[in-house]
Amino acid sequence: MAKKAVCIMSGGMDSTLAAYMLRAQGYEIVAVHFNYDQRTQQKELESFRAITARLGTGQTYEIDLDFFAAIGASALTDRSIDVPTGGIEAGVPVTYVPFRNGIFLSIAAAIAEKEGASVIGIGVVEEDSSGYPDCREAYIEAMQRAVNLGTRDETQLTIAMPLVHLKKEQIVAEALAYDVPLELTWSCYSDEAAACGVCDSCRLRLKGFELAGIPDPIPYRVKNGVS
């Protein structure tokens, strides 16, 4: 029986690369996607489906988490809070969704226990990214410990975060090396037809492509917002 990795895949560049890296290590990928009433939910779901069809996966899970709208407190899940477009600032941005990765990892852990997986894959980036507390290595390590204490003794899970110390230009370069279909990935926080080019996620992505010296294959409304 193939060893399995449950990969949390948003449809974005980072989590897609993480899944490709784990597949290259011989894991069967159990792909998990979350719809949490985020602004670009439909586009992210389409990206997830296109990417997993290309990647080739075992079981896939598309999980609806409607309650994020009731919690709100983030520009991604509360339409009354604007997504910032003026450039990346210090501190935790208003796009932070409270403990989103904690919720995602907990559900992934339940799926991993059910599937008999040994790895959970997540595309968190700490050093050159969003400023979200739930993307920090120390958090993921603590979460791994909690997951292993809170599941059956025979369930022993490693949370793989192969991108955590990469810069965005390294992620672009690695994505090319792993033949990741970058044209299928979506990172924009706010738009679904063409990426806005000015939200934090677009800025980080565009900066990565620019520094890697490679054109980004997805459409943008504007591309001059690179921070």
Added chain:
Amino acid sequence: MAKKAVCIMSGGMDSTLAAYMLRAQGYEIVAVHFNYDQRTQQKELESFRAITARLGTGQTYEIDLDFFAAIGASALTDRSIDVPTGGIEAGVPVTYVPFRNGIFLSIAAAIAEKEGASVIGIGVVEEDSSGYPDCREAYIEAMQRAVNLGTRDETQLTIAMPLVHLKKEQIVAEALAYDVPLELTWSCYSDEAAACGVCDSCRLRLKGFELAGIPDPIPYRVKNGVS
């Protein structure tokens, strides 16, 4: 502003007592209930609503987690797996729902961060209970650490588990001391009109009342299954 405790409340005896204890410590209770397609979902929800109306709470959250049915792997969420009725056995029982408390605590942490709460309350019982790995003190402590590393630096949460070392008869006695409306609580895993009396949860509850020397006010189909 009142200090707040986000309490995970199933409608059962243990989590109800935990919430009453925290309210007695001066916390405003933010009550969170999960519908996860468990067998007694409707009865538990009714119990939650009746209990919180009696307790008096701030904001309440009723959260639907439909995906538990897709994960299954438990007698509580997969109708093709029977709830055991023959008495409590060693090991993790088939009623264990993979990492359920991890998922519940992660969502409670997001709510706590949004609400500005300082405490999450959970009614886990380790020593005289279900054999579920996600009810162990060591797990809850590890989860508290993870939650604090994975949320904003100003979010500092304590996960209170005031029942973790209590025996069931102590829980019954404490519930009386705190004036918990035991008649409104529901513990049975399988039935909603009258408690079955023979599932693990009924057995533990009935044992607690028997040892405490107090009659259980809820209706039972049979009461002779005490282990």
